[in-house]
Amino acid sequence: MTVPKLSNRLQMAANMVREGAVVADIGTDHAYLPAYLVKTGLAKRAIASDLRKGPLKNAQDTVTQFGLKDKITLRLSDGLDNIGAHEADDIVLAGMGGTLIVDILCKTPWIKDKRKRLVIQPMSHAEDVRGFLCNEGFEIIREDACIDCGRAYIAINTVYNGIKKEYSPEYLFIGALPECENGFAIIYLKKQIQRIAKKAQGLKAAGKNLQEQQRLEYLVEKMSESVEKLERRLINDKR
Numbered sequence: 349m350t351v352p353k354l355s356n357r358l359q360m361a362a363n364m365v366r367e368g369a370v371v372a373d374i375g376t377d378h379a380y381l382p383a384y385l386v387k388t389g390l391a392k393r394a395i396a397s398d399l400r401k402g403p404l405k406n407a408q409d410t411v412t413q414f415g416l417k418d419k420i421t422l423r424l425s426d427g428l429d430n431i432g433a434h435e436a437d438d439i440v441l442a443g444m445g446g447t448l449i450v451d452i453l454c455k456t457p458w459i460k461d462k463r464k465r466l467v468i469q470p471m472s473h474a475e476d477v478r479g480f481l482c483n484e485g486f487e488i489i490r491e492d493a494c495i496d497c498g499r500a501y502i503a504i505n506t507v508y509n510g511i512k513k514e515y516s517p518e519y520l521f522i523g524a525l526p527e528c529e530n531g532f533a534i535i536y537l538k539k540q541i542q543r544i545a546k547k548a549q550g551l552k553a554a555g556k557n558l559q560e561q562q563r564l565e566y567l568v569e570k571m572s573e574s575v576e577k578l579e580r581r582l583i584n585d586k587r
Contacts, residue, residue, distance in 0.1 A: 351387045352380045352414065356496040357469065357503075358442065363492070364467045364505040365438050368392055372436035374427060374452070375399070375444050379407035379420065386419045395436060397423040427452035428459070438465045442503075446473030450480045460485065460508045468504045475520040481506055482513040482520075491524040493532035500536035517563070518570035526578045534582075537575050544568050 354362060358381050365371055365385055372395040373382045382394035396407045404422055411420045423430055428439070439459065441449050449470055453459060459466065466486070470477050481488060481504075489505045502525065521540055525533040548564035551557050 350414065352384045352410065354380055354384050356494045357501040358384075360492050360494045360501065360503045361440055361442050361467050361469050362390070364465075364490075364503055365390060365440070366465060369437040369465070370394065370435070371438045371440060372397065372428075372431050373440045373442075374425070374431075375403075375441065376407050377403045377443065379410040379422075381440060381442070382420050383410050383414050383416055386416055387414055391438075393419045393421075395421045395423050395431060397425040397431060399424075399426050428456040433458035433461075437463065438467060440467045440469075442467070442469035444471060446470035446476040450476050453480060453484075460510075462508055462510075464508070465489075466504075466506045468506065469501060470504075471501075474502060474504070474523070477504065478515075478520045478523050482515050484508075485510045485512050487511070487513070488524050491528065491533075493525060493528055493530065493536045495532055495535065500532060500539055502533075502536055516570070518567055518574065521567060522571055522574050526574045528578070529582075529585075531579075531582055534575055534578055537571060537578075541568055541571050541575070544571070 362381060362384060367390055369391055370393055371382055371385055371391045374397055376396035376398050379396040382396045385391035386394050398404045404424055407422055411417055425431055449468055468477055485508055486506045487509045489507060491502055491504050493502045522537060525537060544564050545568045548561050551561040
């Protein structure tokens with residue numbers, strides 16, 4: 349059986365989809381993810397949607413190549429605007445920025461359904477995604493990390509439970525990554541720490557906004573502690 353080969357980051361997202369689910373892949377581009385899920389039998393069927401006609405044409409080529417016209421529906425849609433509430437069990441939002449993902453979710457009240465799962469892979473501003481999820485009553489089931497073409501990526505698996513989560517300031521930046529079983533989370537988190545530390549140093553050098561500088565320095569300290577704990581745990585697990 350010929351199956352599309354996924355990149356590491358898309359494989360990570362695929363691993364979070366529930367077996368037997370109907371999947372909606374938002375911003376599908378070439379539709380490699382839904383084609384893989386359906387072809388391997390992990391998904392019963394799928395919707396491959398994109399905002400633009402060009403990527404949707406690429407998706408159509410993939411669907412035709414793998415003989416999946418009867419299992420994958422192509423949909424021109426701005427986010428989830430043209431996806432019905434009862435059309436999918438698991439929704440994948442990958443390959444876009446966290447701010448855009450939050451905008452899409454804010455416009456879609458039907459995602460607040462305990463029967464559904466979201467698989468979210470923010471390319472940036474993951475803290476915005478976690479903040480939205482915590483404040484809107486979503487439980488983060490797990491997070492994972494991988495390296496793809498030299499860059500660290502994460503994925504978040506979440507479900508609505510109606511309970512708003514109280515969280516520390518650093519949680520928005522680390523989420524459930526300290527519970528990961530691989531060292532890729534360490535690489536990702538260290539990159540985030542460097543990014544925040546650079547902002548703090550910039551404010552200090554400019555002599556501006558002492559309060560924000562101190563907030564960022566606090567985040568760096570707490571995130572570094574979490575990374576150190578994760579490093580120790582992974583070392584002990586190998587012994």
